[in-house]
Amino acid sequence: MAAGGRGSGRPAKKKGPSKGAGGQRRRSLEGRGATPPAEMRHWYKDKARAQRVAREERGDGRRAAPTKGRRSEDAPEYIGGRNPVLEALQADVPANALYVAQRIDNDDRVRDSIKIAAERGIALLEVTRDKLDRLTEGAVHQGVALQIPAYDYAHPSELVDIAHDAAESPLIVALDSVTDPRNLGAIARSATAFGAHGLLIPSRRSAGVTGGAWKTSAGTLATLRVARAANLTAALRDYRDAGLFVVGLDGAGDTDIGDAQLLTEPLVVVVGSEGKGLSRLVREQCDVVTRIPMHASTESLNAGVAAGVALYEVARHRRRQRLH
Template sequence: MAAGGRASGRPAKKKGPAKGTGGQRRRSLEGKGATPPAEMRHWYKEKARAERIAREERGSGRRPGAARPQRRSEDAPEYIGGRNPVLEALQAGVPCNALYVAQRIDNDDRVRDSIKIAAERGIALLEATRDKLDRLTEGGVHQGIALQIPAYDYAHPSELIEIAHEAGEAPLIVALDSVTDPRNLGAIARSATAFGAHGLLVPSRRSAGVTGGAWKTSAGTLATLRVARAANLTAALREYRDAGLFVVGLDGTGSTELADVDLLGEPLVIVVGSEGKGLSRLVREQCDVLTRIPMRAAAESLNAGVAAGVALYEVARHRRP
């Protein structure tokens, strides 16, 4: 064998991958490319969905992991949960279809009175598991009892004026602009009933409706106060003005204090906006007066329900004989 040479009987090795490997070893050393961003990874959507659900549960007050509300059809029934709200609704004569009572419930006077009133009114009495009550009340606190009420039958906006005329009174209507919390609607209904308003007006979109939460907060007053719904709130306010009503908008930037408005004794629509956004531009343009509620500097704004209550009290004071 020559110096530096190979053994004479061995074939020379060929460069490249061995037969049958398909170049796998070489490809195994190649990079996988740039790391994909988070939104392209398979687990991202599920994680984002879980975080969104957690935020909604924290904001709505539902217990974590409780049944989440499903999109309802217009004619779906609503449910009121809780011993005091159920009893108040039954005592107020709220229209209802069935009373659900948990199995092996710890009875007290409220439960017994609710069952008694339901039996006297011929309302179906049904036994339910705690899980079912959780689902019916969408994870709310039901204390083992819930009341099923039919979908609300909204009035036409013109009907609220007719109610005032039949009572021989100057119309007083409360309109809600972008108020999305049903509890605010219920609270405003209580104030409207207490101070003699003839009804509430809500838009059909992007607004709270008469749901179980609204019934619960209203303490039964929605059984006697009519709520009208308008496809277009701005158009409905324009029609009220054409019918002779004045429109007063509650707005923190209003130039006139509420007590100084000289229209409070006239046929009136009070418009209440959301706490965060206030009145929308188109609604503001339909107002005859933009008024503010004077407050100390430390308070930035009022909850929609509180603002409506203050305004309704001031109107009632002006209209007092």
């Protein structure tokens, strides 16, 4: 038996490092760089809070939106932000509860919101900022959010009744494939400013009266009725049968909005989406399709701005008719 082997009296010699292992050992001793600060570690419990505070201090509004499921039609909506919440409360927007973050830095807007909510009997709830993040689906809330019930949509014919009750010539704004609730809110502001009697939206492929729309409308949705139609084309046909004219607004329109001859008549102004304009079926229901004259370097306006320009022209023509 070889010396040093099993059964010999002498201990076996230790094996040295194998050939070529030195580089691997040196690399294993080099480590992975400096230890990152606590807020950069993925397990750091205050990381989300630190990022949120930094965003709100910057005021840039950037926040990763959580994954959304399909919202039930009767689910409540939330308005976030100190100015929007106060404006909604001052405009008597229907509300169920006012949520206020724990240890919030109070200012006049927060104090006034709490005071109005108390006077109106709206529940006041103190919650964590994480809870507010979930309720507002990632929007910047500044520590306050207002819960509003699901919107009670009108029937399209009710908008005509509103005009007749006011002894005025009907002016209704219909939205075709306008999917951004902020555009809906902006259009509601313009519609209120220029004397429209309501908005008409389709049930599908359209923005609804959500928290984002309430926020952009600055409370005007509390006074302007919104109707919803299962079929926008059929609703426009019914309006025509009731004696209203339909004027479409599209970048490829036949005439400038200011030159249209129907603006003083009972009217439905249809606003198309910024990208696609009016759909074919809706265009077929229009008595005239108009455009907004613009500089050649500008391809289009968003739906909110375009609706404001068109409604101003309608109001200008009607005012001139009254003066004469």
